Amino acid sequence: MRLVTTLISACLAIVMLLGAATASLAAGETGTHAWSVKPLVLASGPDRSFAVTGHIPADTPIRVLRCQRDWCLVAANNQRGWASSLYVDYGRHPEPVIVHGRGTVCFFEGTNFTGASTCFNSGTTIDDLALQNLDNRFASVQLTGAVSVATCRDRYFQSYCERIVQSKPALPTYLRGTVSSIKVY
Incomplete structure (x- = not known):
């Protein structure tokens, strides 16, 4: 009985150590790969009223951990x-950003621009397409x-994103x- 208890304790300890190691590895790889297209001013919160905490130069690879509004x-x-x-x-490489462009982006349910479509104009941001039954x-x-x-795989610009x-x-x-x-830019 004592041997069984010792083995169970040892197995639990190993599982806990593996879980901690996996969590620390995952923490280093979280976020979506992106680029700073202009120098970024970092703040302690999501608007201009928060204190400046740092700067990131333009054309620097960054990780986007989450987004909230703008x-x-x-x-x-x-x-x-x-x-x-x-x-x-967003994307694998820095690309020219069209921030003030005018135009339309139409998404199609089928390849080769077939099937039902939904179109959006410049300036449109949708954090969660599920709310519009378009996820x-x-x-x-x-x-x-x-x-x-x-375009991002997950809501609120999480996971894999790519600039098209x-x-x-x-x-x-x-x-x-x-x-x-x-x-849409």
Whole structure:
């Protein structure tokens, strides 16, 4: 009986250690890969009334931890703070941002611009497409005019995001059928 109790205790200790190690590894990799398109002024909260806590130069790879309205909690270069979402660009590489463009972005449920479609104008931000019954439905996107769109797999611009700057007859694999938040520039 004592041997069984000792073995159970040892197994529980190993499971706890593995759980702690996994959590610490995951903490280092959280957030969505993005870029600072202009120098970011970091604040301790999500608006201009909060204290400045740091700065991140333009064209710096950053991690977006979460977003709230027009502000995102970002991390880079051992710094963490809230920055204006206007200066955050999603995707694998820095791309020119069309902040004040005019145009329309239409998402289609089928590839090659087929099936039901939903269109959005420049300046539209939708943190949670599920609230409009549009979550995880899109397979292609068509851009008309001087626009680009940040598309993310999870609500509130979490998880994998990518900036789309031209029409795509098929969304990238990680976004096809999984888009949950968008921001049209």
